[in-house]
Every structure is written in structure tokens, then in C-alpha cells.
Amino acid sequence: MTVHTVAPHRAARAARRRGLALGLLAWLAGLAFFLPVAWMVLTSLHSESDAATNPPSLGAGLTLDAYREFFDSAAGTGPWPALINSFTASTFSTLFVLLLALPAAYALSIRRVRKWTDVLFFFLSTKMLPAVAGLLPIYLIAKNSGMLDNIWLLVILYTSMNLPIAVWMMQSFLADIPVSIIEAAQIDGARLPSILARVVAPVAGPGLAATALICFIFSWNEMLFARVLTGVTAQTAPVFLTSFITSQGLFLAKVCAASVVISLPVLAAGFAAQDKLVQGLSLGAVK
Amino acid sequence: MAYRGNRRSRHTAQAVAAAGAAAALLAACSGAGGTASSGGGETVNVLMVNNPQMIELQKLTADHFTKETGIKVNFTVLPENDVRDKISQDFSNQAGQYDVATISNFEIPFFAKNRWLHPLDSYVAKDKAFDQGDILAPMRESLTAEDGKLYGQPFYGESSFLMYRKDVFAEKGLKMSDSPTWQQVADLAAKADGAKPGMKGICLRGQPGWGEVIAPLTTVVNTFGGTWFTKDWQARLTAPEFKKATKFYVDLVRRHGEAGAAQSGYAECLNNLAQGKVAMWYDATAAAGSLESAKSPVKDRIGYVQAPVDKTPSSGWLYTWAWGVQKASKHPDNAWKFISWASSKKYEALVGEKIGWENVPAGKRASTYGNADYRKAAAAFHEVTKRSITGADPRNPGVQPRPTIGIQFVDIPEFSDLGTKVSQEISAAIAGRQSVDQALNKSQALAEKVAKEYRGR
Structure with missing residues (x-):
């Protein structure tokens, strides 16, 4: 009798201990991910000389000087043109990507074209060339067509860079939509546009949101092309961020403040779409 | 699957129309952006x-x-x-x-x-x-x-000179000459090392980069009688003078130099001197402006003298x-x-x-x-700065004729790459990962490759 009661107790205790250990591990992993961000925020609130000390002075007084300098950075230009450029490039490219990826994914998952797997891999193969390998030809084309330092060039580039990823993501989301829903809509006389808008889009909403956010983040953070192809008018936020780095003086606090401000839009978008994201990213995980 | 192929042509037409509209929109937008970027007026x-x-x-x-x-x-x-x-x-x-x-x-x-x-x-x-x-x-x-x-028109110019803490030197009874030799500087660095808790003798750049460690090191090489290349493009990085200068530099910074020397450049050394972590610093004359600014913790406590020499009368860069x-x-x-x-x-x-x-x-x-x-x-430094700049001879900075203009660099496009690669070897020697001989043997091979190109021209 005692044997029967003790064993489940022990098992439950062991399970609880295991759960506790796993929980602790998860917390540690979470902290490890969060620590660099927290460090960045803390450094951004220090004065330049406190930010540069080694070993770091954690308890140093807090100040908003770095943010003040960031916002009225010399000559009254400030970060706004760069932020607006980044916003333009990211928003429009995300919009175009979604407009193009949704029908493409539809043709690869719901109403499959012939050899759809080949098509899918063709999309992916365009990502296999390292981006830097395309840099020189793109620079020369941009220069000769007068598109250098033009934000719409970045919109086109980001659209084409993110399209394959978006098609892949959307394809897997749309593949999960039961065909019977679409057939039901068809029987009710719905045509393709209204099927897309009124049946597919709501069901694939979380997936769409996840895709949009990923495309937005990728374009917002893109640095390689932006650095080479922009100059006076089309400079984006990441390029502007690097302009605070100097070899003659202290800059850590300013760069951290700039990084915090520049990360905010992406963070805000992430928080806003959080519940959709979790749904979206786990969509297709369980069949 | 039953509906595949239905109304295919209409879909194609829709797709083409959508693509066309997008392209038109993009073109319109790019036009607008284009005008904005080219700007007008003055x-x-x-x-x-x-x-x-x-x-x-x-x-x-x-x-x-x-x-x-x-x-x-x-x-x-x-x-x-x-x-x-x-x-x-x-x-x-x-x-x-x-x-x-x-x-x-x-x-x-x-x-x-x-x-x-x-x-x-x-x-x-x-x-x-x-x-x-x-x-x-x-x-x-x-x-x-x-x-x-x-x-080109200069916006500002600089040479290099030696900066030292007058107060620390006075406390320790050390005397700095107006035009010191490198040997004197090494002796002073040994004596000033540890003058205050955590204070090292001297700050010298050790960070990789042709504009970082290579700049001060090359001025030392020049005044020790060495050169990167002879007039007829023979690489001379393993010549006794080059080796002696490099060994001197690496030994000095390893024995009495700043903590983390292999990662220290101009900015780190400026911070080290300002924070009282070193007693001397050999670097750009432009640093004086920062050290003597109102915010500087070492304002009025720094002495400035000419770049240390060995075989040449002056050695500052330009x-x-x-x-x-x-x-x-x-x-x-x-x-x-x-x-x-x-x-x-x-x-x-x-x-x-x-x-x-x-x-x-x-x-x-x-x-x-x-x-x-x-x-x-600029009472503390204007005279020595002017003397350093006007005393610099970019065409003839060492004891032998040079193939190009330049004191702390060789004026060829390849130098930024060569200098950076060599600097990585030197920096590794400063970090103690290899000997100076090993560093220079590898560097000589790199330099010889560049020299060969120019011999053929």
C-alpha cells in the first residue's frame, strides 16, 4: 500500500523539479537574449565618459544627453530624414512584397501550378547568391540609370530581396487552409478576388502579419545596399546610425541612444502584432 | 485540383495588369524621388x-x-x-x-x-x-x-609629438628634454610606470589598421634608419633597422605600455591619458585640442615636446x-x-x-x-605643433631616398591593404601571439609582392 502511494509522490516531485529546472533555464536563456538590449539602453543613458570606462561603470549617474545630441545632431538635419527614408523603404517594399507574394503563394499552395515545387525552389535559389556579389552590378546599373541615392531604388531592391522569403512563408501558411472552405465559397459564387480578400486573407491573417513583420524588419535593418547606394538624400536610419562612430573621440552613448531610437519602430510593430505573430509563426508547425 | 486551369487566361490578364500598375507606380515614384535627389539651385x-x-x-x-x-x-x-x-x-x-x-x-x-x-x-x-x-x-x-x-586645400593639419604628464614627472623628479631620443623616452617610461596606482609609462597605438599602429611605428622606423621600400622598390621590412625599430616599439609597449595595447588606437590612448592611466603618449598633435579643452580632466597638466628621434633630426608625421x-x-x-x-x-x-x-x-x-x-x-602646444609641422619633410623623411611622398605611409593605393595586413601581424606581436621576427618575415613577403608590381612599371 505504502509503495503505491509513495511512488506517484516521488514521480510528481521529480516532475516538479524538472519543471523548475526547465523554467529556470528558460529564464536564463531569455535573460541572455535580453541582456545586450538592456546593456544598450543602460549605456545610452550614461554620459560619454561613463560609457567608455573599462571596467564598465554600471552605477554611474543617468542622463538623457545622448538622446538630446542624437535628436539635434549637428546642422539641424537631425535623424528625421533618415528615419523617414527607412520608413518609406520598409513600408512600401513590405506592401509590394505582400501584394506579389499572396497571389504567388496562392498559385503554389491552393491552386497549384504545374511543377510547383520547382517554382518554389527557383524562388529560393535567388537567395543563394550572396547579396554582396550582386552589389557591384547593381551599383553600376543604378549609376548609369541615374537611380543612385534614390529611395525608390531601395524599395525595388528590398521588394525583390524579401519576395522569395515571403513566398515561402505564405506558401506554408496558405497550404494549411482547408480546400473545402475555398470550394464552399466557390459554390456560393465567389470569384478569385473576393475569395482572396474574404476567405483566404482572414484565415491567413496571422501568417500575413508574420510575413509582413519579417519583411519590414529585414528592410528596416538592411545596411549593405543602403550604405553603398545612398548618399545625400536617401540615407536610411542604419547608415545614419554609423555616422556617430568616430575615430577621434567618444561615441558609445550616442550610438547606443541612436540604436535604441532606431530599434523602436520595429519593436513597436512587433509588440502590436505579438498575438498574431505567435499564431502566425506556429501556424503550419502542427499538421 | 479540379478547378486548376479554369479561367486561367483571365488570371494571367489580371496578374499582368497588377504588375503593370505596380511598375507604373514605381516609375512615377522614382521620377519624383529622382527630381528631389538631383536638387536644383545653389x-x-x-x-x-x-x-x-x-x-x-x-x-x-x-x-x-x-x-x-x-x-x-x-x-x-x-x-x-x-x-x-x-x-x-x-x-x-x-x-x-x-x-x-x-x-x-x-x-x-x-x-x-x-x-x-x-x-x-x-x-x-x-x-x-x-x-x-x-x-x-x-x-x-x-x-x-x-x-x-x-x-586639395587643408582643413586642418597635424604632425605627431610626445605628450607627458608634467605633474607626475615633477612628483617623480623626472626630466623631459625638449627634443628627446627614443631611448630617453623608453627610460622615462620605465621610471614613470606605476607612478600612480594603475598608471602605465606610455601609450602607443597597437590597434590593427594602416592608420592606427602603422602611423607611429613608421615614424619610429624612419628615425631608426629603416624604410618600407628603397627608391628602386625593394621591400626592406626585414632589414636590421626596420627590425630594430619594430622590436623597440613592441618591447616598449609590452613592458611599459597601456593595458590592452593590441586594441588601443588614437581614441583609447586619448582616453587613457585623460583618465590618468598613462604618463606619456606619442600621437597626433591634434590631440592637444581635446586634452586642453575646458572639459578635460588633465587640462594644464600636460607637457608637449617634439616627436622622439634616433638618427634623424625630426621624426613627426604629416x-x-x-x-x-x-x-x-x-x-x-x-x-x-x-x-x-x-x-x-x-x-x-x-x-x-x-x-x-x-x-x-x-x-x-x-x-x-x-x-x-x-x-x-594654445600656449602649451602651439609652438611645438608648428615646429613639428614645418619641420616635417614628406619627400625625405628618413635617411635614404624614397620611391613616393609620405612620412608615415607609402603613397600608393596598395598601401592601405598592405599596411593593414602588416599591422595585424604587428598587433599580434604586441599581443604576444608571435615574435617580431615572425611578424616581419610574413610582412616582408606581403611587401615584396607589392614592390614587384612597381619594379615592373
Whole structure:
């Protein structure tokens, strides 16, 4: 009798201990991910000389000087043109990507074209060339067509860079939509546009949101092309961020403040779409 | 699957229409963007390195230059390595995005040779107020190309000198000569090491980069009688003089140099001296402005003497951030107006009045050193700075003839790559990962490859 009661107790205790250990591990992993961000925020609130000390002075007084300098950075230009450029490039490219990826994914998952797997891999193969390998030809084309330092060039580039990823993501989301829903809509006389808008889009909403956010983040953070192809008018936020780095003086606090401000839009978008994201990213995980 | 193929043609038509609309939208947008970026009217696009003097210029431009001339200046500011990349890219392609850029005396001669720059002689001749005769001779010479034409105007210039803590030296009873030898400096470093808790004897750059550790090291090599290349392009990195100088430098910084020397560059050393972590520092004369500024914790406590020597009478380097005008510039006249303002005596006075005389972009004009306000603010260092700059001989910096102009560099485009690779070897020796002999043997092989190219020309 005692044997029967003790064993489940022990098992439950062991399970609880295991759960506790796993929980602790998860917390540690979470902290490890969060620590660099927290460090960045803390450094951004220090004065330049406190930010540069080694070993770091954690308890140093807090100040908003770095943010003040960031916002009225010399000559009254400030970060706004760069932020607006980044916003333009990211928003429009995300919009175009979604407009193009949704029908493409539809043709690869719901109403499959012939050899759809080949098509899918063709999309992916365009990502296999390292981006830097395309840099020189793109620079020369941009220069000769007068598109250098033009934000719409970045919109086109980001659209084409993110399209394959978006098609892949959307394809897997749309593949999960039961065909019977679409057939039901068809029987009710719905045509393709209204099927897309009124049946597919709501069901694939979380997936769409996840895709949009990923495309937005990728374009917002893109640095390689932006650095080479922009100059006076089309400079984006990441390029502007690097302009605070100097070899003659202290800059850590300013760069951290700039990084915090520049990360905010992406963070805000992430928080806003959080519940959709979790749904979206786990969509297709369980069949 | 039953519906595949239904109304296929209509779908295709819809897709084509959508694509067409998107393309039209993009084209329309790009048109709009294009007009905005090319701009109109009176503008000049300037690409600058992010150094404090440039940031001050940026702050003063709108209220003064633009107000006086009506010319709007669009600045792009980037860190040093990025700005070099961007300038090379824009100028070598003659893309014309930038009218003016900050180009150093390292690049100006070969940029000019490649016909990427606009000669400035005609502007200088017409612009009497600019007073070209006032520009210090070594500066003028280092910005003149082989064809004898002038391709740059200095914004500020610098040489190198030795800085030391007067108070610490007095406390320890140490005496610094006005023109010390490197051996004396090594002895002083040993004595000053540990003068205060956590204080090392000297700060010397150890960070990889042709503009970092290579600059001070090459001046040591020059004065020890060594050279990178002989006049007829033979690499000499394993010659006894080069080896002796490098061993001396690496030993000094390993024994009495700053903590983390292999990662320390100009900024780290500036911080070390300002924070009382080193007693001496051999580096750019431009550092004095920061050390003597009102915010500096070591203001009035630093002594400045000439760059230490061995076999040569002087050994300071010569460096200037100068304005160069791109050949493809669409606004060369506006570009000159901007340069003429930024490098003028008037601008120096403006900085003196608005920001402080110790922050004046000095080191280019003789008149700066005659200005009473500047002399007062820079009392501690103006004389030795001027002496260092005027004493520098960019064509003849060592004991043997050189194949190119340049003191702390060899003036060929390949040097930035070669210098950086060699600097990584030297830095590894400073970190103790290899011996100086190993570092120099590898470096010699790299240098010989470059030398071979030039022997064939």
C-alpha cells in the first residue's frame, strides 16, 4: 500500500523539479537574449565618459544627453530624414512584397501550378547568391540609370530581396487552409478576388502579419545596399546610425541612444502584432 | 485540383495588369524621388569624416556660410573607414554624388593621378582673400600631385609629438628634454610606470589598421634608419633597422605600455591619458585640442615636446584632412566657395569666437600661429605643433631616398591593404601571439609582392 502511494509522490516531485529546472533555464536563456538590449539602453543613458570606462561603470549617474545630441545632431538635419527614408523603404517594399507574394503563394499552395515545387525552389535559389556579389552590378546599373541615392531604388531592391522569403512563408501558411472552405465559397459564387480578400486573407491573417513583420524588419535593418547606394538624400536610419562612430573621440552613448531610437519602430510593430505573430509563426508547425 | 486551369487566361490578364500598375507606380515614384535627389539651385554636397572639427563645421555652416552665400550645404558624415570606402567608390566611378569630400594627403596624389579630382590652381589664383601663401609649405607640397598642380586645400593639419604628464614627472623628479631620443623616452617610461596606482609609462597605438599602429611605428622606423621600400622598390621590412625599430616599439609597449595595447588606437590612448592611466603618449598633435579643452580632466597638466628621434633630426608625421573637389562635380564653383570659407582665416576666427580658440582647425596656416587669441589658448602646444609641422619633410623623411611622398605611409593605393595586413601581424606581436621576427618575415613577403608590381612599371 505504502509503495503505491509513495511512488506517484516521488514521480510528481521529480516532475516538479524538472519543471523548475526547465523554467529556470528558460529564464536564463531569455535573460541572455535580453541582456545586450538592456546593456544598450543602460549605456545610452550614461554620459560619454561613463560609457567608455573599462571596467564598465554600471552605477554611474543617468542622463538623457545622448538622446538630446542624437535628436539635434549637428546642422539641424537631425535623424528625421533618415528615419523617414527607412520608413518609406520598409513600408512600401513590405506592401509590394505582400501584394506579389499572396497571389504567388496562392498559385503554389491552393491552386497549384504545374511543377510547383520547382517554382518554389527557383524562388529560393535567388537567395543563394550572396547579396554582396550582386552589389557591384547593381551599383553600376543604378549609376548609369541615374537611380543612385534614390529611395525608390531601395524599395525595388528590398521588394525583390524579401519576395522569395515571403513566398515561402505564405506558401506554408496558405497550404494549411482547408480546400473545402475555398470550394464552399466557390459554390456560393465567389470569384478569385473576393475569395482572396474574404476567405483566404482572414484565415491567413496571422501568417500575413508574420510575413509582413519579417519583411519590414529585414528592410528596416538592411545596411549593405543602403550604405553603398545612398548618399545625400536617401540615407536610411542604419547608415545614419554609423555616422556617430568616430575615430577621434567618444561615441558609445550616442550610438547606443541612436540604436535604441532606431530599434523602436520595429519593436513597436512587433509588440502590436505579438498575438498574431505567435499564431502566425506556429501556424503550419502542427499538421 | 479540379478547378486548376479554369479561367486561367483571365488570371494571367489580371496578374499582368497588377504588375503593370505596380511598375507604373514605381516609375512615377522614382521620377519624383529622382527630381528631389538631383536638387536644383545653389547646393553643394559634402562628404566628411566624423571628426570633432568637422562636426563643428557642420554646426556653423547654415548660420554663416549659407546665410552669406545662399548656397545650401548637404553634409554626409561617416566614420573614417566608411568615408574612405565611400569616397573611393564615388570618385573612382565619377558618380558625382558629392562635390567635395575630406580626402587626406595619403589619397590626394594618386586620386589626382587617376584624374578624379578638379585642380584648384585657377580658383586659388583668383581668390586673393583666401591667401594661399599663408598655407604652411609642407601642407601645400603634400597636396600637390606629380603634375605640379594643387588638388586639395587643408582643413586642418597635424604632425605627431610626445605628450607627458608634467605633474607626475615633477612628483617623480623626472626630466623631459625638449627634443628627446627614443631611448630617453623608453627610460622615462620605465621610471614613470606605476607612478600612480594603475598608471602605465606610455601609450602607443597597437590597434590593427594602416592608420592606427602603422602611423607611429613608421615614424619610429624612419628615425631608426629603416624604410618600407628603397627608391628602386625593394621591400626592406626585414632589414636590421626596420627590425630594430619594430622590436623597440613592441618591447616598449609590452613592458611599459597601456593595458590592452593590441586594441588601443588614437581614441583609447586619448582616453587613457585623460583618465590618468598613462604618463606619456606619442600621437597626433591634434590631440592637444581635446586634452586642453575646458572639459578635460588633465587640462594644464600636460607637457608637449617634439616627436622622439634616433638618427634623424625630426621624426613627426604629416597628415591633413583636406578638401578635394570631384572632377565630375556639377557645381565646382560652389564647391570652391565652400572650401574657401571652410579653410579661411575667417572660419578659424569664427570657431575661436563661438567654440573656443583651442578648438580651431589649426595646423594649416602660418597666420594661426601669429594670432594672439590662439597663442593664448594654445600656449602649451602651439609652438611645438608648428615646429613639428614645418619641420616635417614628406619627400625625405628618413635617411635614404624614397620611391613616393609620405612620412608615415607609402603613397600608393596598395598601401592601405598592405599596411593593414602588416599591422595585424604587428598587433599580434604586441599581443604576444608571435615574435617580431615572425611578424616581419610574413610582412616582408606581403611587401615584396607589392614592390614587384612597381619594379615592373
